[in-house]
Amino acid sequence: MSKKAEETSAIPDSFVYKTADDMPDVIKEMIYKEWLPRVMAATLNAVRELPEEHRNHVLKGMSGGCGPLAVAVCGIRPDMTKEEYIDHMTNLAPPLGPRKIDWIEDLVQVDYQTPTDDMGNAICQCPMVMLGMIDPFPELCICSANTGACFLEAYTQKPVEHVDLIGSPLSGLKSCRYRLHLKKSVTSTPRGKDSTLQI
Numbered sequence: 001m002s003k004k005a006e007e008t009s010a011i012p013d014s015f016v017y018k019t020a021d022d023m024p025d026v027i028k029e030m031i032y033k034e035w036l037p038r039v040m041a042a043t044l045n046a047v048r049e050l051p052e053e054h055r056n057h058v059l060k061g062m063s064g065g066c067g068p069l070a071v072a073v074c075g076i077r078p079d080m081t082k083e084e085y086i087d088h089m090t091n092l093a094p095p096l097g098p099r100k101i102d103w104i105e106d107l108v109q110v111d112y113q114t115p116t117d118d119m120g121n122a123i124c125q126c127p128m129v130m131l132g133m134i135d136p137f138p139e140l141c142i143c144s145a146n147t148g149a150c151f152l153e154a155y156t157q158k159p160v161e162h163v164d165l166i167g168s169p170l171s172g173l174k175s176c177r178y179r180l181h182l183k184k185s186v187t188s189t190p191r192g193k194d195s196t197l198q199i
Contacts, residue, residue: 037133044134059143060163066127066143067150076154085155095125106182109166110148111175122169141168145178152180 017023047058074096080088086101100111114122124136126144134140142165149160162181167173 041134060146063143063146067147071154108180111177138170
């Protein structure tokens with residue numbers, strides 16, 4: 001009997017589970033390997049179609065799952081000095097680093113150098129992308145930027161006011177680049193082609 005047939009035969013003809021604790025391991029494995037990746041892929045494809053404000057809100061929430069775990073892996077401590085924090089984060093070994101950090105007053109710009117494959121192409125570090133659950137897309141990188149905000153919040157013990165995604169390899173840059181605003185701007189003005197001075 002093949003392994004697939006053995007797994008299928010392990011599923012009872014009739015079953016009612018109150019919780020995951022009641023499930024046979026073969027059922028749990030099927031859910032983790034088959035159902036959850038498909039559900040996440042379908043969900044994120046739908047999220048991508050949302051208006052920008054709503055899409056970014058969902059992806060910010062998703063970063064709340066990755067952020068605390070990544071903080072622990074990176075070894076960030078609130079008792080570091082500012083110089084120690086910058087030096088530590090700058091010199092993290094791949095895939096956690098390296099990164100360039102420019103910190104001016106209440107504005108922090110981060111330039112994260114992603115690992116590359118043998119052809120020099122950037123390797124997206126989103127766990128769901130790496131596991132093959134979803135295909136990467138440019139808008140997804142706001143989640144990574146918000147994870148970067150979690151790093152800074154863990155160090156400063158204060159909330160980051162605003163996150164700007166500048167770009168990533170998925171949008172044509174050579175690195176993942178974002179800005180973290182520690183305080184709200186006094187004011188801001190959008191500028192476009194209509195703002196060009198006509199002489």
